[in-house]
Amino acid sequence: MIKNNKTRTGKLISIQDSLVKARFYGNVIMGETANVIVDGKSLQAEVLQIAPDPRNSDAGIVEMQVFEDLTGAQIGDQVEFTGKSLSVLLGPGLLTSIWDGLQNPLYKLGEQNAYLVPGMKAPALDEEKLWEFTPSVAVGDKVNGGDAIGTVPEGRLTHSILVPFNFGKCKVESIIEKSEVNITETVAVISDSQNVKHELKLAFRWAVKSPIPFKDRAIPSKTISTGVRVIDLLAPVSYGGTVGNPGPFGAGKTVLQHSLCKYALADIIIMAACGERAGEAVEVFKDFAELEDPSTGDSLMNRMCIFGNTSSMPVAAREASVFIALTVGEYYRYQGYNVVLLADSTSRWAQALRERSGRQGDIPGPEAFPMDIPDQIKGMYQRAGADQGTGGSLTFIGTVSPAGGNFQEPVTQATMDATGGFWGLSQDRADAKKYPAIDPLSYTSSVYDSFISWDDRNKMLQTLYEANGIDQTISTIGLKKVPVEKYVLYQKGLTIDFCVMQQNAFHKLDACTRPERLIVINEAVQKLIDSTINFAQDDKEDEEVKEMVKAKFDELRQWWKDWNLSAQTIDKMAVLPQKVEQFILQEEYTL
Amino acid sequence: MIRKEINRISEVGKALISVEGNPGVALNHVVELLEAGTNQSLSFAKAINITEDSTRFQVFNGTQGLSTQTKIRMHEVPLTAGFSYNMLGRRFDGIGDVADGGPEIIFDKYVSTRLDTLNPTVRLVPKQPLWTGIPMIDVFNTLVKSQKIPIFAGPTEPYNRLLSQIAQGAQADVIIFAGIGLKFDEYHYFKEQLSQSGNIDKTIMFTHLAGDSQIKGLMLPDVALSVSREFADQGKDVLVLLTDMTNWSNILRNVANYQDQIPSLQGYPGSLYSELAKRYEVAADIEGAGSITIIGATTLESLEDPVPDNTGYITEGQFFLDNGKLKLARSLSRLKQQVNDTTRDDHRPIMTAMASLLADAEKAYEAAEVGAANDTFSQKLLRYREDFIANMEEPFGEPIELEAALDKCWDILKRHFEPTETGLSKKLIEQYWN
Structure with a gap:
């Protein structure tokens, strides 16, 4: 950081879309932010590259991306360097907020204009709101970066006020009594080992590209109940895990993201709406506010914050939006909370990098993406993780929007390499309206533990595999040549698919399945898989037997589907395994 | 208002022109191109790429007929x-x-x-x-x-x-x-x-x-x-x-x-x-x-x-x-989910059921091409598929009200299937099948 009161400036010498070059004298820092002054408006920019000026050995040329529309910019316009890299304001009030990709609060901007006009700004966090601060350290105490000096209640959470993470050993010089303060007031003064005094407030800025450290990083081990059956049974994710969720358009990524927002059990959900439709983010913050948080019964919005750099907002701010969201997630993880970050979509983030590197004239890699895109993607997912030192975790679920629905493209491939779980959505399943269209048989995997045993999980998958194989046989040589017992196996697979894998995200009861219900379902499924079914074959022809088998299974599936939509109490839930038992024995069902 | 004019087009391409030096145009602002001598307006153009050495414009009317003599008049506003x-x-x-x-x-x-x-x-x-x-x-x-x-x-x-x-x-x-x-x-x-x-x-x-x-x-x-x-x-x-x-x-x-x-x-x-x-x-x-x-x-x-x-x-x-x-x-x-739950109660379920059957029917259709759709149910699916394409997927014709269209859906299902084969709930079947 440069400590110099003199403002360092430059002048624009080149403007192309969001990329500008400026001539400067003196010093410029790689990655620092700058303000470009256009028609009196101050537009935020970030330094990308610094080069010598071929025409003037005293000067240099700095290349920058500007986060807002540059209409009206001219050669010679002033650039003011700030000395600070792109940062996010961390403190109480983050929850329930809705920002653009640079942490400008959208409701506040909306008071100025219905449209997002270049140069508009508003404080990231409410500066007026009073928080009840309770100190937890006393004068003379030693504190380190990341230690709490007190707490404020934020909704139902306790928000610890932390010493910024880059501080070394410090001593508390003064601290206020328990009182109501806003985020601009000083609550404590600490002195570092050089005896330099620092004022601490409820909020501080942190550079988004510097990960907030872990106290004691651990392997993600506790499974998250997402409420989505196919995920929780076959491709689960643990607190602190990473998942890539690719799918062609129309395969149901959005609905799945919304389901996770509503039903995943977590303390905090952060949504980074990165380059996607504005309407989808609006639905979340307008409609979800009326829904209940599954763990507390509060409004669902109380556990959420949203960063919206939607598809028509400036592309340059798209990269920033994901990093800002990640940093906020890390901050709450450090406080000991389980955070789930949904980034929709990481492909738009990668495309923003592609647009920029194209303009900078970099030599393109595969499909014109920057050559180092796999490393950048890995680096991003690595910021997720579980922390056994704080008890918190940051789970990162990123959607991927592969061009042409082709999973071989660079971003999908790099994501598969970077994540512990992978939920591949299939066009065929979506076309058949089999939702969620996660295809457990291809491009779906997970290194995390399921709510059911590995054996049970594998048996379920095996049955689906075999049923799929028989299905293909039927399609190529016809049903006639398939033996009855194979046909029964095929029907078993169909039943698991239809009644368990498929789920109605818009039905009150069916939309969310919790572990206790999964256990009941698993019991029924395992029974169905393990048992030979006593169909009365008499002297019928194979063809007739198959028709009868199909009719019986149709009946079972209809019954099971109704159970999905209606069985709420423990008693009613318990009927499912009994029904399957009786189905296996082919007895008339009377319950 | 007197507008600044310049006269130094250096490059004329297919839809773009460039000007040497820095004429002082701002990004996305509009200029007017005038015929040298007559001052007749030829076209407007928009500044898209500006450096201290040259400025590039998109020419609205195309570049045919422009010359290095063509005059540029500044308007100093973006296109409205x-x-x-x-x-x-x-x-x-x-x-x-x-x-x-x-x-x-x-x-x-x-x-x-x-x-x-x-x-x-x-x-x-x-x-x-x-x-x-x-x-x-x-x-x-x-x-x-x-x-x-x-x-x-x-x-x-x-x-x-x-x-x-x-x-x-x-x-x-x-x-x-x-x-x-x-x-x-x-x-x-x-x-x-x-x-x-x-x-x-x-x-x-x-x-x-x-x-x-x-x-x-x-x-x-x-x-x-x-x-x-x-x-x-x-x-x-x-x-x-x-x-x-x-x-x-x-x-x-x-x-x-x-x-x-x-x-x-x-x-x-x-x-x-x-x-x-x-x-x-x-x-x-x-x-x-x-x-x-x-x-x-x-x-x-x-x-x-x-x-x-x-x-x-x-x-x-x-x-x-x-x-x-x-x-x-x-x-x-x-956006259909935003509106189709307040219509008739069979709207969503029948939509899902028919779509799912149609997907099965498409598979049966592919199987039929290699002679593999020889069982009774596949035959049902094939007839259903034909019916669906002819009566449901046809977009042109007399407009049909939603309720009538839903009834038409039930008619199609009834023509081809047993109730349990549709995957529809018992309650809906009782209400609409007969």
Whole structure:
């Protein structure tokens, strides 16, 4: 950081879309932010590259991306360097907020204009709101970066006020009594080992590209109940895990993201709406506010914050939006909370990098993406993780929007390499309206533990595999040549698919399945898989037997589907395994 | 006001010109090109790339006939579009100039064509259905006010006919027709249709015919959408017909190519997604104001082409037209869930059941081609498929009310299946099967 009161400036010498070059004298820092002054408006920019000026050995040329529309910019316009890299304001009030990709609060901007006009700004966090601060350290105490000096209640959470993470050993010089303060007031003064005094407030800025450290990083081990059956049974994710969720358009990524927002059990959900439709983010913050948080019964919005750099907002701010969201997630993880970050979509983030590197004239890699895109993607997912030192975790679920629905493209491939779980959505399943269209048989995997045993999980998958194989046989040589017992196996697979894998995200009861219900379902499924079914074959022809088998299974599936939509109490839930038992024995069902 | 003039064009390309030095033009500002000597206005142009050594412009009327002697007059403002209620019933070109030979219009005001993003907080969650009388849309993929949705179709499909059929029944205060790269007969067809349905007086046509200057085609959506936005800001429900966005994307590709940009897929610039999104995202239901619904057309050879592929990720679904039929499998209205739970109670379940059976039927159809669909149920599915294509996927014909269309769905199911084969709940079967 440069400590110099003199403002360092430059002048624009080149403007192309969001990329500008400026001539400067003196010093410029790689990655620092700058303000470009256009028609009196101050537009935020970030330094990308610094080069010598071929025409003037005293000067240099700095290349920058500007986060807002540059209409009206001219050669010679002033650039003011700030000395600070792109940062996010961390403190109480983050929850329930809705920002653009640079942490400008959208409701506040909306008071100025219905449209997002270049140069508009508003404080990231409410500066007026009073928080009840309770100190937890006393004068003379030693504190380190990341230690709490007190707490404020934020909704139902306790928000610890932390010493910024880059501080070394410090001593508390003064601290206020328990009182109501806003985020601009000083609550404590600490002195570092050089005896330099620092004022601490409820909020501080942190550079988004510097990960907030872990106290004691651990392997993600506790499974998250997402409420989505196919995920929780076959491709689960643990607190602190990473998942890539690719799918062609129309395969149901959005609905799945919304389901996770509503039903995943977590303390905090952060949504980074990165380059996607504005309407989808609006639905979340307008409609979800009326829904209940599954763990507390509060409004669902109380556990959420949203960063919206939607598809028509400036592309340059798209990269920033994901990093800002990640940093906020890390901050709450450090406080000991389980955070789930949904980034929709990481492909738009990668495309923003592609647009920029194209303009900078970099030599393109595969499909014109920057050559180092796999490393950048890995680096991003690595910021997720579980922390056994704080008890918190940051789970990162990123959607991927592969061009042409082709999973071989660079971003999908790099994501598969970077994540512990992978939920591949299939066009065929979506076309058949089999939702969620996660295809457990291809491009779906997970290194995390399921709510059911590995054996049970594998048996379920095996049955689906075999049923799929028989299905293909039927399609190529016809049903006639398939033996009855194979046909029964095929029907078993169909039943698991239809009644368990498929789920109605818009039905009150069916939309969310919790572990206790999964256990009941698993019991029924395992029974169905393990048992030979006593169909009365008499002297019928194979063809007739198959028709009868199909009719019986149709009946079972209809019954099971109704159970999905209606069985709420423990008693009613318990009927499912009994029904399957009786189905296996082919007895008339009377319950 | 005396405007600054310069006279040093150094480079004339296909749609672009460059000027040496720094004439003091700002990014996206407009200049006027004048014939040397006569001072006759030749065209307007927009500054797109500025350095201290040169400035590059996109020329609206094309560069044919320009010379290094051509004069440049500065206007020092970005491109604006004229707005007036007198525009209704009239036709304009891609930069908002009168194009029907009629009298000039005195505009009430000029609006910015920058298409600033609407603050998401003033968007309403769309909840009002737009009924079309087409069962394939109303039952299976209900259209919602403020939706943005294209018709995906091969170049020879009747996509313009479908677009015009949807427009005819649409409950809108203002219809904005935005046609890019139109053939004359297509333009004529729309004009006829809008006149016949009595909608012409609430329609403004912005047209760019194939062969017109590329830059005018490139600008057209911005001009048309800015005018639409002004109507919506004034409380009107606006329907925008955007055809054909593949033509527009191809102009975008050409111009990027003239600018030596590094192409990403199939020669399109890396910004294709953002550029398309910027236009489609104008669709909105605005709190305290009106709404904009965009129905587009995207012609394609294959769904994997960059234009339909990027469009699919941007729009709220798509209607897929194939062999003159509106196909269920590839069509999707992402907003239908917002409106189809308050209609009849069988609406959602029957939609799901029929779709699922149709997917099975498609598999049986493929099996039948190799003679493998020989069991009874496959035969049922095949008959169902034929029935469905003929009676449900046909978009053209007399409009049908939703309830009648739902009854028609039950009739089709009853013709081919036993109740348990449909996967529908017992309760619904009892209520509607007989």
